[in-house]
Amino acid sequence: MCLAIPGKIIKIKNQLAEVDFQGVKKEINISIVDVKVGDYVMVHAGFAIEKMGKDNVREIETYLLSS
């Protein structure tokens, strides 16, 4: 019911982060997650809803192409 897609945090400015989704970048609100540059987050409607586990980074990178 809730479309969400994973992206990588590139830059952080306060509550906002620049997130890269396979070459498409957008400013995303990160106020409900604890993250640093390089982390992967799941993004729904302009918000990072949760940080993604490290073990799955490789999977995440292929997520878009496989889903």
Added chain:
Amino acid sequence: MKNKIIELEMGGGGKKSEELIGNIRKILSVKGKWKNTKDDGAIYDLGRDAKFCVSTGCNKLVFTTDAFIVDPLFFSGGDIGKIAICGTLNDLSVMGAKPIGLSLSIVIEEGFLESDLEKIINSIQNVSKITGVPIVTGDTKVTEKGKIDKIEITTSGVGLASKIISNDGAKVGDDIIVSGDLGEHAVALLAKRFNYQTKIKSDCQPLLQEIQAVSKYLTSCKDPTRGGLSAVLNEMAQKSKTKFVLDEKTLPFKKETMAISELLGIDFFSFPSEGRFVATVAKKNSKKVIEILKKYNKSARIVGEVQNGKEVWLKTKIGAVKKIEVPRGKLIPRIC
């Protein structure tokens, strides 16, 4: 024309109209075999081309028209002017016709920036110059503020053809090919509208040369503009009374295109392109065709096969098949 705006009077037929049209004409300068008189239409002397027509077998006149409204007007890789001229040139090209001349009608909302109009006309001139197809006649009107949204452009075009490539000629056993990665026009527009940064530019471009290079091998051809790949393939499959089967492994979409599709919840199969074509080719010719097309665009490729049956199907990577539907309604982003 800097910083000035278009006034209602400029569409009134008086001196100011003349000035505006004069300025537009100054930019549009590609010469063709057309004779421009002070009358309302341009004249093409068929007699002069008679020899050419006999020698090439060009005995068909193809005529097409298209209206263009785009939001935003300017985007990465093009603007409404470029789309307006490429769209009509491509409609002629995918039918196998050689465009010989275009008309250009512009309706402008009062208050539109003259400098923006200049940019748009320059884009049209650029494509006209590259392809050698002249704008031979046109019209310009200005509406009251609020009556239309900024600017609307209509182009019509005529072309000559010896053999018409239709969109109903796909044969069972043909390969389905694309001239490059698809949907990048949509990506450029969506990125601009919803504030995404990406390197992807609109694919808007004239297809004249690449189609002419392979046209003799194509059994059917169409450009996936409105409605994207799903709309054109469904139309081609239905008119050819065949089934089109695509393979998910060779889908012609870049990762950025898929990402923006996922982000906005809009199916990339419905993403329009403005400078690509989809065609069917007899299997024995498809390698050769792709080889030629790769000179123009490295991502030209075979994406599927024409089979007995109906509709358009996708073999998914888990070995299942699913139907590719005709897109419906507006491309509205969604969150769920």
Added chain:
Amino acid sequence: MEYKKILKNIQEKVRIINRPLRFMELCGTHSEAIAKHGIKNILPENIKLITGPGCPVCVTDQGEIDVVAGLALSGIPIACYGDATNIPGSLGSLENARQKGAQIFIVYDVAEALELSRKIPNLVFWGIGFETTTVMTAWGIQQGLTVFSSHKLFPPAMEALLENNKIRINGFINPGHVSAIIGMKAYEKFKIPQVVAGFSAEDVLLAIEMLLEQIITGEKKVENEYISLVKKTGNKKAQKIISEVFEIRNASWRGLGEIKNSGLKIRKKYQNIDAEFIHKELIAKIKKEIKPRKSACRCGEVLQGLIESKQCPLFGKVCTPDNPQGACMVSREGSCNINFRFTE
């Protein structure tokens, strides 16, 4: 490829169980993933996947749409997600209202609505969706955005489904992104096999395998397939924002009727930006004038997995994605819409 192995395990487990099973995917995004990957046509015949009520558009009650459309037609500018514009109410959809001159703005996120509200006076953002989407609305309210809340909570709907004896379900595939917010605890009270799942083809197949395993061992617990994202406790910060802004109330769900404690109302301290409060007289007037539209639409039963779309007399005839009669045909995640698009 991994999926082949999972599929083989599924086939083996189905053979051991040797009876027909019905699993319900609760989340609309799962329904769409299932359709997108063609999962139904590679599963053994004994497994039937049923689409549940997890599409916020589909479960939005006609009354709520009527109120929002009524506000829009009374001159109040409405901002909403694209999904919400086509849901039919008795006054028509928001798209119909827009055609009649109402100001309807489609936004992609709450930040956009907030920006818009600074330019357009009296703008009301219509918040729909479950816990995942509620967080963003709550954040918007904290920033001063005026909201009409149709937000709903997911677990109470699961409870309502389980209380209906007519629904024979052997297991739930629980929503992934709702669970990322609320965690796993809320599901523990339901005595039925459940797996929280991700959205790739492998994720869904693996969740089905895990459900089958529970059935073999006779367990009835909540498992997590979506470990890359979903934590047992959920996202505490998100939960905090939601409860700071919203309080629980009863809510009407299309097809399921009123479900106790399943809706979210904006707390009193934010009542100056609660559209329900600001426009209460107007809303009362709109409600009085509404004549509920009678329809042969069987959306409600479809949502509960009681009937299939094709058993509805309207399906594919008068009710199509171009002319939806019920909400299940509106959303791309709606079961009727999916069935219309993906079946031969």
